[in-house]
Amino acid sequence: MMLRDKKAIIIGDRDGIPGPAIEECVKTAGVQVVFSSTECFV
Known part of the structure; x- marks a missing residue:
């Protein structure tokens, strides 16, 4: 897979x-996730 590691x-x-x-x-x-967030784009 292209995204592995x-x-x-x-x-x-x-x-x-x-x-x-x-x-x-x-x-x-x-994939290793180093940061995850949910934002409100207004």
Whole structure:
């Protein structure tokens, strides 16, 4: 896999896809999440 053993910074959107949901997806691909947050972009 191309993402295995990579590191990621995740910024989710409150009205879109939240950070924890993206985090769970990328963890299954073998990515190490170093920061995850959900922000409100207004």
